Amino acid sequence: MYNVPADFINEAKIWEALEQNKNPEPAQIKEVLAKAAEMKGLNLNDVALLTAINDPEMMAELFNTANTVKETIYGKRLVLFAPLYVSNLCKNECLYCAFRASNKGIVRHALSQEEIAKEVEILINQGHKRVLLVAGESYPEQDGFQYVLDAIKTVYSVKNEHGEIRRVNINVAPLTVEEFKQAKDANIGTYQIFQETYHRETYKKVHVGGKKRDYNWRTWALHRAMEAGIDDVGIGVLLGLFDYRFELLATMQHIFELEDKFGVGPHTISVPRMEPATNSDMASHPPFPVSDIDFRKMVAILRLAVPYTGIIMSTRETAKMRRDTFALGVSQISAGSKTNPGGYGETSEDDPSSQFSLGDHRPLDEVIRDVASMGYIPSFCTACYRMGRTGQDFMDLAKPGDIRLHCAPNGLSSFKEYLQNYASPETREIGDELIRETIAGMSGIAKQRAEKLVNRVKAGRDDVYC
Incomplete structure (x- = not known):
């Protein structure tokens, strides 16, 4: 199965949809936005039509609809995590990436398990509870894939008086x-x-060596993951390699395929734009740069197209762009990130051995203070994963709105735990006031649960959830 062409990515259908919907009338746009407001998702033609919006008035309606859908489903909540780069070894030749095998401008390093533990301890002491473990596409020869398995075990094993990492995702x-x-x-x-690009010709041009040249092996990866029983998967493209409209519709085709075969689509979608990388002219000069307005538009369209799927915004983007996209659909953000192995133990902002340059260098506490000042609840919750609310079970709760009875209280209790154990005095003051205001505005079971969990944290209990 996985050696055959990934024909569910149908380029002809994508171009046809874009051509047929390139000049929509305002009435057509309003019709699609009304459909999106029902929070049942959009089809390929709907998404193609929304990409053609250029009129400022229609753009405002798109953004307002995305904001309404985002807040109806997620409320004022943002999940935070940190990437943990354990290795920059790689056998591939990807023209846009600093980790490519032929790049002599970076120092290669695969962290030992002891070094990984030190990085994890730093993240724990900052207040992080979730990490995304990232490795270049090669491992120490004596270990192979066991290196990643050992690294996961190491992350979970680190515990100190400040706590532990409660969820390890992997890339x-x-x-x-x-x-x-x-x-x-x-x-x-x-x-x-990340598929990086779904456009086959572009994929071949930018992946010039290594196993990653095999388009189909990569495109079928999530099928293999879900066949193996992993029901939470995350997808994304690297924006800038090809026309973002094509990539958006191809992403939708991938989502539809997973929903058809496994009954549930991806848990998250990431939207990384290309950023400068050591010795990569392509990274500094993307072939298809995505403007700020098109980037915002893409985030909003994704929120409407797959309303119950998390959208991740990384620290590639500036603090301002990250703020702007919170209201358009972003539900998860990284914070205080480093993209080189051992980066959390260093003091420099950008290391030449990083995978790419960052747009947001702020430490975790400053990001949290900023997020809370905007009225959003920074959440470190890992309850759904630990309670088995993943994959289809999560969607069964999310679509009727029942998941908010868990997410809102759990987000508040995890935020209170951060404020009590890690926050600066200024952040704690802003955060405590936000928690009070948020609970005062809640009602019913959600309010009862939130009050109960937050009071438990106040009394000295950590890691409380429902």
Whole structure:
């Protein structure tokens, strides 16, 4: 199955949809936005039509609809995590990436398990509870994939007086079904992989060496993961390699395929734009740069197209762009990130051995203070994963709105735990006031649960959830 062409990515249908919907009338746009407001998702033609919006008035309606859908489903809540780069070893030749095998401008390093533990301790002491473990697409020869399994075990093993990491997601090279089963047994949360580009000709041009040249092996990766029992998967493209409209519709085709075959689509979608990388002219000069307004538009369209799927915004973007997209659909953000192995133990902002340059260098506490000042609840909650509310079970709660009875109280209690154990005095003051205001505005079971959980944290209990 996985050696055949990934024909569910149908380029002809994508171009046809874009051509047929390139000049929509305002009435057509309003009709699609009304459909989107029902929070049942959109089809390929709907998405194609929304990409053609250029009129400022229609753009405002798109953004307002996305904001309404986002807040109806997620409320004022943003999940925070940190990437943990354990290795920049790689056998691939990807022209846009600093980790490519032929790049002599970076220092190669695979962290030892002891070094990984030190990085994890730093993240724990900052207040993080979720990490995304990232590795270049090669491992120390003596270890192979076992290196990743050992790293996951190491992350979970680190505990100190400040707590522990409660969820480890991974972003590593495509695996076999058997390797995915091993990753699941290692207790991972989400398996994340980016196609980079779904456009076959572009894919071939930018991947000039290594196993990553195999378009189909990569595109089928999430099928293998879900076949192995991993029901939380994350997808994304690297914006700037090809026309973002094509990539958006191809992403939708991938989502529809997973929903058809496994009954549930991806848990998250990431929207990384290309950023400068050491010795990569392509990274500094993207072939298809995505403007700020098109970037915002894409985030809003994704929120309407797949309303119950998390949208991740990384620290590639500036603090301002990250703020702007919170209201358009973003539900998860990284914070205080480093993208080179051992980066959390260093003091410099950008290391030449990083995978790419960052747009937001602020430490975790400053990001949290900013988020809370905007009225959003920074959440470190990991309850759904630990309670088995993943995959289809999560969607069964999310679509009727029942998941908010868990997410809102759990987000508040995890935020209170951060404020009580890690926050600066200024952040604590802003955060405590936000928690009071938020609970005062709640009602029913959600309010009862929130008050109960927050009071438990106040009394000295950590890691409380429902």
